[in-house]
Amino acid sequence: MENVYPLLNCFSLEEELTMSLYCGIAFRRKSFWCYRLLSTYITKTRYLFELKEDDDACKKAQQTGAFYLFHSLAPLLQQSEHQYLPPQHSLLELERLLRKFGQDTQRVEDSVLIGCSEQHEAWFALDLCLNGSSSINASLQKPEMEMELKGSFVDLRKALFWLNVKDASLLSTAQALLRWHDAHQFCSRSGQPTKKNVAGSKRVCPSNKIIYYPQMAPVVITLVSDGTRCLLARQSSFPKGMYSALAGFCDIGESVEEAVRREVAEEVGLEIERLQYSASQHWPFPNSSLMIACHATVKPGQTEIQVNFRELEAAAWFSHDEVITALKRNDPHTQQQNGAFPFWLPPKLAIANQLIKEWVEKSTCSSLPA
């Protein structure tokens, strides 16, 4: 049962309240007050908001918090049986490690708030080798650090395949925030060094008080269909044989709908007719993007692709069966006899994969006899 939360409406408390321990309803004479239980999620959200706004509260939370460690933006992972987990370190352990690695314990101030447990244990991330001061010897010490920490610092692109969804999301957010702070050390107006608040939810220029907030770049990703086929494309930077949905950064001032129309016209020379929002995803590569995924349809008969080779290496229509075969392929990197690489699709951690699966399901249902 969820904990009982503070009274929502501030009624006077002079009355003797008998509060049922279970449904949180208090009675007084004939009227009764209802304590709406604040869900765990809401209290967690409000707690994190308070830590972002109140430096003293955040400093206090560090005392009992847990720290996730990074080295040059690669998270520390430990293997336990068949899975990889990111270990947590207390403030005391972290200060001991910093001293052992010859770093100033003040480096704790470079940590960023990344979340909290349901019991309001705050979670922080710290990179042991990012900004100038620590990086020279810290990069040399990486093997010793891994020995001491009984783990390895793993490139996030690889780590995401090994982590569960919760840890993958937490470490992606942590890396994005650590990278943002490292890249925004100075005010773009005064040139003065900016100062991070304790939680790392903003940076402020002490001279002109400009506040800088961590940014994500909005990216639209669209699976275009003509009713029976879906359109997939590849860039030369993609792994051999891999095709994905069309994607593109929103231009300033553009709505999602306008960006989807423009990207499809720009990349494959088609005009979309209808568009439907699907889902969104934080994508940390190469920098922090907010992927906004949509399905779109083109007018039947207006399906001739004109590939923009400045942006794409190839684009084509794929049938339902071809896509189902590709989704099942688990050895995509093996070259075929003729030297070509088989057609394969992004892994399930990429929202492109979800869009494609949704299309397969939708076209399977629509092809079922009514």
Ligand SMILES: NC(=O)C1=CN([C@@H]2O[C@H](COP(=O)(O)OP(=O)(O)OC[C@H]3O[C@@H](n4cnc5c(N)ncnc54)[C@H](O)[C@@H]3O)[C@@H](O)[C@H]2O)C=CC1
């Ligand atoms: N999670 C997923 O399923 C997928 C994610 N993506 C991601 O979507 C992003 C956009 O895909 P692209 O086709 O490359 O975009 P795109 O089609 O907009 O082309 C990239 C070009 O956009 C311009 N651009 C505009 N704003 C930019 C910004 N804020 N940052 C970087 N470049 C900017 C640059 O000239 C760059 O060369 C990429 O970062 C890619 O990693 C792409 C496909 C699948």
Ligand SMILES: [Mg+2]
């Ligand atoms: Mg693109």
